[in-house]
Structure formats: structure tokens, C-alpha cells
Amino acid sequence: MNASSIVTIALTDPGEGLTEAEILEIKVAVGDRLEINDPVVEVETAKSAVELPSHVAGTVVEILVAVGEEVPVGAPLMRVDTTGGTAPSPAPAAPSGAAAEADPSAAELSAQATEQAAEQAEGQTEQPAAAGEGEGAPAAQEPKNLVGYGERATGTRRRRRRTQPAQPAAEQQVPIDRILAKPPVRKLARDLGIALHDVLATGPEGTVTRQDVLNAQQRSYGAEPAAHDGAGAYFPEESPQAPEHLGDVMKTTRDQPFSGVTSDERTTRVPIRSVRKRTAEAMVASAFTAPHVTVFNEIDMTGVTRIISQLRASREWADVKVSPLAVIAKALLVAIRRNPEVNASWDEDAQEIVYKHYVNLGIAAATPRGLIVPNLKDAHLMTLRELAEGIGELARTARAGRTSLRDTRDGTITITNYGVFDIDSGTPILNPGESAILGVGAIKEKPWVVDGRIEPRRVATLSLSFDHRLIDGALGAELLRDVSAVLEDPSLGLVWG
Structure with a gap:
């Protein structure tokens, strides 16, 4: 094998400014034949899972990373023989101590290969290859994804588990x-x-x-x-991490x-990686660079719940999932139009306040991978229906772990809906670079004074945190007051909007 024909595939930057990523899945094995743009690994970046493609065609001769490993951009992932020759035997002899010390990844690969050979000797078999498939045969021709989210290839082979007596699922x-x-x-x-x-x-x-x-x-x-x-900001079927309990003893x-x-017996330590690591860094930076102020207001949401019920019963909205979050988003956009000075950012390097003539509305989403804040681009131009559809799409994408880096950038103002946790209020932390974040508490039935009478109404608490460098107390209070007014009397949206 000519050394000059060996090409190293390295971890390219999956998105602007990223310095490292975690290996979620290795999609090839030693001996596999690659074509240009075939996906080789799936990595988890700060905000999404991304498939990285091969930039060369050839045969995989060595894999240099492992699942779960966090590697820096530019690090080698695997080596490929571009001459099209066959790869070395997947179960080479164990390297010498010196070689193992010089190349730990080679020793690990050798150990894995030995373990696989032992399992096969115990009776495990491989699924038969598709008809006409050879050891170095090229994969079936199909559209390739450069760095994308297309369907995963279904032609890969995996070992069968040894047959066991059938059990109920x-x-x-x-x-x-x-x-x-x-x-x-x-x-x-x-x-x-x-x-x-x-x-x-x-x-x-x-x-x-x-x-x-x-x-x-x-x-x-x-x-x-x-x-x-x-289509709220939290998806209950994917609850955040929480301890399991066995009686009074926490299970590790x-x-x-x-x-x-x-x-x-008493503790478990899990490395801080990927989304949670980036979230922690961003929140600490936000908390210690932007002076936060939070104001609260309890409001009557009965009118909003009635509108939602009417929309859900309408045939025109039958294919749209309507939630209070969409109406709240519309109310916030109306309030921003009345108070445009709140839509700004602080440019420390240039010593300038940047007032923005657009709104990229962030929707904070708690997922198993951590907190992410995708945003609706140019939300100020959207109708209520477009907002509802956009929020629903953000929810589905976040649930699938496919939120793109573009969707998390350039946000201006965010909404976080902790009401789905049945929490009444909180003090949300600003998304870095943004001027304000609106927190929405649970909508609950409470006694409320209406025209001098006490009536049961649907009530919620709103909390608005803002950067006091950009927004003073009066402006922040006016913004929250206007949001509250539209939600209590949705007809104001027609007049102000």
C-alpha cells in the first residue's frame, strides 16, 4: 500500500466558531468502501446533531476516534486508502507495548477486533450481505447529503445477537x-x-x-x-433529567x-459535554456581563383561552396545533412594535447600542440534550397562524435533535414557557446577546375581581427579565404592561398591531 495514497479525514468545523464536538455515531467500519459525500460520523455540536461526509473515495483502513469521545476541530477521525485496495485484516495482531503507547487508538482498535473475533467464535454471526455485495463493492448509488439530516443508510451490516428464548416485550x-x-x-x-x-x-x-x-x-x-x-417550550414526553428513587435511597x-x-455507592460523576457545557458557559457569561432586572405581572388569560378554543374548533385551523404560546408570542411582538427601543443589543467592542429593525423571536426549549433556544426569523412579519406553525416546527425539530446552528443564532428577544412545569413564576436569565426574555407561568383557575364581582378566571403570571444597560425600569415596565394588556383584551391587538 502506497503511503501517499492514505488520506486522513479530519473533523471539520460543523458550524461557525465551534472548536469541538462529541462523537455520537461512527457510520463506517474498517474495510468499508467510501464514496465522496458518504456520511462517516455523526457528531453532536453545541446545538444539534450533524452528519459529516467524506471528501474522498476509498477504503477505510483505520478509525481513530470512539463513540462518546469529544474531539477538537481538525482532529483526525479516520484514514482512507484512496487507491481502492482492500483494507488490512480487521483483526490484526496486538501491537507491541511501544506501539500501543505511541498510538493508543491502534491498541484500542486491536482490542475491539479481538473481542469481536471471540464473540464470533462463540456463535455470533453476521447478517448476510445483500445480493451482489462484495467486500469492496461500492455502496448502492443514491443521493448524498453533504452535512445534513437525510435518512440514514439502511444497507449497513451488524452482528446478530445470539438467539435467546422469546420473552414477552x-x-x-x-x-x-x-x-x-x-x-x-x-x-x-x-x-x-x-x-x-x-x-x-x-x-x-x-x-x-x-x-x-x-x-x-x-x-x-x-x-x-x-x-x-x-407546542410549548418544553416537551413532557422528553422530561429533563431527574433522580430515580428506590424507597428513600437515591439510585445511582x-x-x-x-x-x-x-x-x-454515594455519587455518580458524568462529564459535562456538548449542549449542557455550552449552555452553562453562556448562562454564566450572561449573568455576569448583563445587569438583569425582572418585573412581574399577574394577568387574566381567560380571553386567550377562549380564542384558542375557537381556533381549535375552526376548520381553517384544523391542521395547526394552537397553543397559548403562539398568542403570547403575537402579544409580545405587538408590544415590541409599541416599544421598539427594547429590541436592541449592547456592542461592547464598538461601544454602541445596536437597535434592530427586525425580531428573531427565540423559543426556549428543554430537551434531553439540554436547553436550546431556536428562533423564528423575522417573526415581526408573521401572522398568528404563521407563528403557530413556526413554533410547532421548532418543537418538532428540537424533539428530533435536529435544530440547526442557523436557527439558534441572531436571536433578539426570547420567550420561555415554564408554565408547562406547573410553575407560577420565575426569573429567567437572558439569552446571551439579547435584550429581554419573557417568562410565562402556568395558567390556573383563580378567583378574580371583574366589575366589582369575584369570578373564577384563568390567571397566569408573566415575568420579564431585561438588560438594564439597554432597558431602564420604566421602559421594561411599559413593555410588560403592553404585553399584559393585549393578552387580557386580545382586541387591542387589532388596534395596536
């Missing part, structure tokens, strides 16, 4: 040393604090599925998975098959 318990689960499912379990060996596997051949992990979390709460028909996640996780 609800009783399949997978031993810790033989757990089958895709890397995104393992990542989800880690984020939720769920040990995979405690999950009842219902997938093909005993594979742990994403829903199995979510069901295990719900069982830890003693409840069935929750449902929420609104020791024995989880994830790199970097350490545990003893």
Missing part, C-alpha cells in the same frame, strides 16, 4: 454486558440519568429503543408518559456503559 431485560442500543439512545439515557441495564428493551433482537428509555424514566416517577397538546447510575462516567 414487557419482560425483556438485557444484561449489562450485552446491551444493544444506538449511540443517540445511550446519550439520551445518560442525560436522563437512566441506567441502560435497568431499561426494559422492546426493540428488535432486544435492542433498547428511545421510547424504552423514556418509559423507564416515567416509571421512576410512578406515572405514565405525560401528554401536552400545545453506576455500571452505565458510557465513557467518562464514574460512580460509587
Whole structure:
């Protein structure tokens, strides 16, 4: 093999300014034939999961990274022989101590290959290749995705698990040393604090599925998975991580098959990575660079709930998921139009205040991967229906872990809906670079004074946090007052909007 024909595929920058990414899935194996633009790895960046393509055609001869590893941009991922020759045997002899020390990844690969050979000797077999498929045969021709979110290839081969007596789906318990689960499912379990060996596997051949992990979390709460028909900022079927309990003893996640996780009888330590790491850095920077002020207002949301009921009953809105969040977003946009000075940013380097003539409205979303804030571009130009559709699309994309980097950039003002947690109020922290964030509490039935009479009404508390360098107390109060006025009397939206 000519050394000059070996090309290294490195981790390219999946998005502007990113310096590192975590390996979620390796989509090829040593000996696989690559074509240009074939996906080779899936990585998790600060905000999304991205498939990275090969820029060369050839045969994979060495893989230099492992699932769960966090690697810097520019780091080598794998080596490819571009002459089209066959790859070395996937089970080479163990390297010498010196070689292993010089190249730890080679030693790890050798150990993996030896383990696979031992498993095959015990009776495991590979699924037969498709008809006409050879060891170095090129993959079937199909449209390629450069760095995208197309459907995953279905032609990859994987070893079958040894046949076991059939068990009812609800009783399949997978031993810790033989757990089958895709890397995104393992990542989800880690984020939720769920040990995979405690999950009842219902997938093909005993594979742990994403829903199995979510069901295990719900069982830890003693409840069935929750449902929420609104396109809110939090998706209950994907609850945030929370401790599991066995009696009065908190259950740890020791024995989880994830790199970097350490545990003893009293504590479990999980490396801070990806979304949670970036979120923490951004929130600390925001809290200590922008002087936060928060104002509150309790309002009557009965008119909003009536409008939502009418829209849901309308045939014109039958295909749109309407939630209070869409109406609140519209009210905020109307209020910003009346108080345009709030839509600004602080440019420390230029020593300027930048007033923006557009609104990219952020919707804070809590997902198993952490907090993300995608935004609706030019939301100030949208109708109520367009806002509802846009928020619904952001929700579906965030649930799937496919929020693009573009969707998280250049936000101006954000809404965070912690009311879906049944929380009344809070003091939200600004998204970095933005001037304000509107928090929405739970809508609850309470006694309310209406024309001198006490009546049951649907009431919620709004909280507005803002950057006091940009927005003084009077302007912040006026913005919240106008949002409240539109929500209490939606007809004002016609007059002011």
C-alpha cells in the first residue's frame, strides 16, 4: 500500500466558531468502501446533531476516534486508502507495548477486533450481505447529503445477537454486558440519568429503543408518559433529567456503559459535554456581563383561552396545533412594535447600542440534550397562524435533535414557557446577546375581581427579565404592561398591531 495514497479525514468545523464536538455515531467500519459525500460520523455540536461526509473515495483502513469521545476541530477521525485496495485484516495482531503507547487508538482498535473475533467464535454471526455485495463493492448509488439530516443508510451490516428464548416485550431485560442500543439512545439515557441495564428493551433482537428509555424514566416517577397538546417550550414526553428513587435511597447510575462516567455507592460523576457545557458557559457569561432586572405581572388569560378554543374548533385551523404560546408570542411582538427601543443589543467592542429593525423571536426549549433556544426569523412579519406553525416546527425539530446552528443564532428577544412545569413564576436569565426574555407561568383557575364581582378566571403570571444597560425600569415596565394588556383584551391587538 502506497503511503501517499492514505488520506486522513479530519473533523471539520460543523458550524461557525465551534472548536469541538462529541462523537455520537461512527457510520463506517474498517474495510468499508467510501464514496465522496458518504456520511462517516455523526457528531453532536453545541446545538444539534450533524452528519459529516467524506471528501474522498476509498477504503477505510483505520478509525481513530470512539463513540462518546469529544474531539477538537481538525482532529483526525479516520484514514482512507484512496487507491481502492482492500483494507488490512480487521483483526490484526496486538501491537507491541511501544506501539500501543505511541498510538493508543491502534491498541484500542486491536482490542475491539479481538473481542469481536471471540464473540464470533462463540456463535455470533453476521447478517448476510445483500445480493451482489462484495467486500469492496461500492455502496448502492443514491443521493448524498453533504452535512445534513437525510435518512440514514439502511444497507449497513451488524452482528446478530445470539438467539435467546422469546420473552414477552414487557419482560425483556438485557444484561449489562450485552446491551444493544444506538449511540443517540445511550446519550439520551445518560442525560436522563437512566441506567441502560435497568431499561426494559422492546426493540428488535432486544435492542433498547428511545421510547424504552423514556418509559423507564416515567416509571421512576410512578406515572405514565405525560401528554401536552400545545407546542410549548418544553416537551413532557422528553422530561429533563431527574433522580430515580428506590424507597428513600437515591439510585445511582453506576455500571452505565458510557465513557467518562464514574460512580460509587454515594455519587455518580458524568462529564459535562456538548449542549449542557455550552449552555452553562453562556448562562454564566450572561449573568455576569448583563445587569438583569425582572418585573412581574399577574394577568387574566381567560380571553386567550377562549380564542384558542375557537381556533381549535375552526376548520381553517384544523391542521395547526394552537397553543397559548403562539398568542403570547403575537402579544409580545405587538408590544415590541409599541416599544421598539427594547429590541436592541449592547456592542461592547464598538461601544454602541445596536437597535434592530427586525425580531428573531427565540423559543426556549428543554430537551434531553439540554436547553436550546431556536428562533423564528423575522417573526415581526408573521401572522398568528404563521407563528403557530413556526413554533410547532421548532418543537418538532428540537424533539428530533435536529435544530440547526442557523436557527439558534441572531436571536433578539426570547420567550420561555415554564408554565408547562406547573410553575407560577420565575426569573429567567437572558439569552446571551439579547435584550429581554419573557417568562410565562402556568395558567390556573383563580378567583378574580371583574366589575366589582369575584369570578373564577384563568390567571397566569408573566415575568420579564431585561438588560438594564439597554432597558431602564420604566421602559421594561411599559413593555410588560403592553404585553399584559393585549393578552387580557386580545382586541387591542387589532388596534395596536
